[in-house]
Amino acid sequence: MTDSAPPASYATVAEKRASRVRWMLLAPALAVLLFAASGPLLITLVYSMLTPADYGGVIWEPTGDAWFNVFMQRDIFDDTLSWSSAHLSIFWRSVKLSLMTTVGCIIFGFPTAYFIATRPKQQRDMWMLLIIIPFWTNILIRTFAVVELIRNEGTINTLLMWTGLIDEPIQILFTEFSILVGMIYVYLPLMVLPLYASMERLDFSLVEAGYDLYATRMKVLRRIILPLVKPGVIAGSILVFVPSLGAYVTPRVMGGGNQLMIGNLIELQFGQGRNWPLGAALSITLLAIVMVALMAYVRTAGKEGPGHG
Amino acid sequence: MTAAAISARNLRKVYPGSPDVVALADASIDIQDNEFFTLLGPSGCGKTTLLRMIAGFEHPTSGTLTMHGEDLTNLPPYKRPVNTVFQSYALFPHLTVAQNIGFGLEMLGKPKDEIKKTVGEMMELVKMSQMADRQTGQISGGQQQRVALARALAPRPKVLLLDEPLSALDFKLRKDMQLELKRLQTETGITFIFVTHDQEEALTMSDRIAVMSAGTIRQIGGPRDIYDRPAERFVADFIGDTNFVPAQIAANTGNDAQVTLSSGKTVTAKMPEGAALTGKVTLAVRPEHASIGAEAAGLLPGRLSEIVYFGTDTHFHVALDDGTGFVVRSQNRPNETLPFSTGDRISVDFAPGVGQVLRD
Missing domain, CATH: 3.40.50.300 (P-loop containing nucleotide triphosphate hydrolases)
Structure with a gap:
């Protein structure tokens, strides 16, 4: 690539420079991915196949015990094998509550996003700000604020008893329902943001065209709006479902320690349980559940109707 | 019905x-x-x-x-x-x-x-x-x-x-x-x-x-x-090109009126439906409905200020003696020589019943 090179090679020089610039732009993200994501993940995977040390940490003796214990348990008296019902019920609760959270966020988030997207342009930012403001508050404080509302001596129960509708406080806190309420509250903005982004781009003359062509409100929603904002629904569902499945703070505070989700179970193994390999194996299991669920979801959601959503 | x-x-x-x-x-x-x-x-x-x-x-x-x-x-x-x-x-x-x-x-x-x-x-x-x-x-x-x-x-x-x-x-x-x-x-x-x-x-x-x-x-x-037959100034102005000519109603006969122009000459013009107008009015005349001729012959005398060739027709811009402008459009014919050139004294003419009195 000297000055005497034929003109044709100028293109090659430019191409090489462009490729160098691309790599330089990529480098920071690659470094973060390598050291902060792949590295720890690899360590977790390795730890899940080692022996627990007495006071936390690991001993470098390979064993499959942790993985065995994720799914199975051995009876302490007669050594019979059975499925680990405690773990499986926590997995099931996690998946169930995460799905319900996602659906709940769609139910509450869709009308909200539609409302904001149909406001005059200069008002939309204000409404979006109102959605985002809770995000600036610490999640723990937000969760405790909900606790204050629904606990036995809290605002809702006090009000209901004062009006005479009930004689005794309703137990809302420390149930699966309270976890659900807390998670929907915490993750709702993550649904509203992508939904709003896709609705804002929606050409509302298409909605009018739908009405004009004899489609009722429900038909317009199902046949025109939903197919066109599907990318937003999918993105929002992923943004809500994934952190819900690994949620730790909300189930801890709202569930009171007896309604565990996977996140709490993992924390237990690294903390009081002092079984790092089991915690590591559970973490990998969580990751696997997320990936399987996402692949299944994207596949079915992407299939519906013609076009590429 | x-x-x-x-x-x-x-x-x-x-x-x-x-x-x-x-x-x-x-x-x-x-x-x-x-x-x-x-x-x-x-x-x-x-x-x-x-x-x-x-x-x-x-x-x-x-x-x-x-x-x-x-x-x-x-x-x-x-x-x-x-x-x-x-x-x-x-x-x-x-x-x-x-x-x-x-x-x-x-x-x-x-x-x-x-x-x-x-x-x-x-x-x-x-x-x-x-x-x-x-x-x-x-x-x-x-x-x-x-x-x-x-x-x-x-x-x-x-x-x-x-x-x-x-x-x-x-x-x-x-x-x-x-x-x-x-x-x-x-x-x-x-x-x-x-x-x-x-x-x-x-x-x-x-x-x-x-x-x-x-x-x-x-x-x-x-x-x-x-x-x-545009009924008012806006319609006449919005649709097509129009010359607006100041005039005075001399006699009103219902559908038609005798109007006096700035030159003092009188011509018959159409009245808008159901309008009983008197005094000062505006007359609308389409450019292709008017013609130019010798100074003494027409209704409105003036000076030919510009000739614009458009292929299918030619536009004659006339600066009238009353200070307003007027455009006359005439269709071109092959091998035609224009009888006037820029700067000539001429006059604009239009037939009785061509002008339309406008409601303002």
């Missing part, structure tokens, strides 16, 4: 956001069956508001709207036998051409065979049969226009509304579509209500035109009425 296809009575629209602006000021209009009716006016004149009210997208602040005598005023758009061709076409991007055209029929709950048959006919009608399975993003603007038309025609509406559907097309395509629309209207026998700001489009296609400005209907009439 049967009830009009669309009958509007004192339709008024004031948007809550801007209470000072009257988008539509007590518009009354009767549109007959099988009519190609055009709402013509500059942007913001209320023509689109009126169209959207007929479609059901806007609710009138006051007034009533009926179709063949039945009240439409509070009927939602999906219950009105009216379809719209949108300015942006508004084709559903997630559906194919055929699915777009069949959408209305499907929503009406028609059987599958019938939908398939009608969609086929409609694609035939707008010459889009080859494109049935294309996505709407893969076809050209002119083709999208045809699909939008077919989609709106497929449910066989009683009235078809067209909201400036040709404005996004290039000149040549627009000319073709003008003829095409007229053909479709004749073939289907559906009442067309067409909104445009293009006066030429309005004149070539319409059976009748309503000229609007500032939320008010200024004049309703056939293309010839509107062009030859």
Whole structure:
């Protein structure tokens, strides 16, 4: 690539420079991915196949015990094998509550996003700000604020008893329902943001065209709006479902320690349980559940109707 | 006489956001069956508001709207036998051409065979049969226009509304579509209500035109009425080119009047319907209805200030002695030599009954 090179090679020089610039732009993200994501993940995977040390940490003796214990348990008296019902019920609760959270966020988030997207342009930012403001508050404080509302001596129960509708406080806190309420509250903005982004781009003359062509409100929603904002629904569902499945703070505070989700179970193994390999194996299991669920979801959601959503 | 296809009575629209602006000021209009009716006016004149009210997208602040005598005023758009061709076409991007055209029929709950048959006919009608399975993003603007038309025609509406559907097309395509629309209207026998700001489009296609400005209907009439007998200054100015000549009413005989021009000469002019005007008025004279001649011969003397050659015709710009300007347009003939040149003293002349007295 000297000055005497034929003109044709100028293109090659430019191409090489462009490729160098691309790599330089990529480098920071690659470094973060390598050291902060792949590295720890690899360590977790390795730890899940080692022996627990007495006071936390690991001993470098390979064993499959942790993985065995994720799914199975051995009876302490007669050594019979059975499925680990405690773990499986926590997995099931996690998946169930995460799905319900996602659906709940769609139910509450869709009308909200539609409302904001149909406001005059200069008002939309204000409404979006109102959605985002809770995000600036610490999640723990937000969760405790909900606790204050629904606990036995809290605002809702006090009000209901004062009006005479009930004689005794309703137990809302420390149930699966309270976890659900807390998670929907915490993750709702993550649904509203992508939904709003896709609705804002929606050409509302298409909605009018739908009405004009004899489609009722429900038909317009199902046949025109939903197919066109599907990318937003999918993105929002992923943004809500994934952190819900690994949620730790909300189930801890709202569930009171007896309604565990996977996140709490993992924390237990690294903390009081002092079984790092089991915690590591559970973490990998969580990751696997997320990936399987996402692949299944994207596949079915992407299939519906013609076009590429 | 049967009830009009669309009958509007004192339709008024004031948007809550801007209470000072009257988008539509007590518009009354009767549109007959099988009519190609055009709402013509500059942007913001209320023509689109009126169209959207007929479609059901806007609710009138006051007034009533009926179709063949039945009240439409509070009927939602999906219950009105009216379809719209949108300015942006508004084709559903997630559906194919055929699915777009069949959408209305499907929503009406028609059987599958019938939908398939009608969609086929409609694609035939707008010459889009080859494109049935294309996505709407893969076809050209002119083709999208045809699909939008077919989609709106497929449910066989009683009235078809067209909201400036040709404005996004290039000149040549627009000319073709003008003829095409007229053909479709004749073939289907559906009442067309067409909104445009293009006066030429309005004149070539319409059976009748309503000229609007500032939320008010200024004049309703056939293309010839509107062009030859504009009722007021706005209409004369908006449609075609017009010379405005100051005049004084000398004698009023109802349909006609004797008017005295600035030169002192008197000529017969037409009066607007139902107007009893006296004193100072304005006369509208189309450039092609006037001629130039020797200084003493005509009505208005002046100096020929400019000659502009346009191919089909020549424009003579005249600076009249009263200080106003006047343009005369005359058609060119082969091997013609112009009798006058720039700077000559000449006069403008027009026949009795050519000038139109305007309401202000």
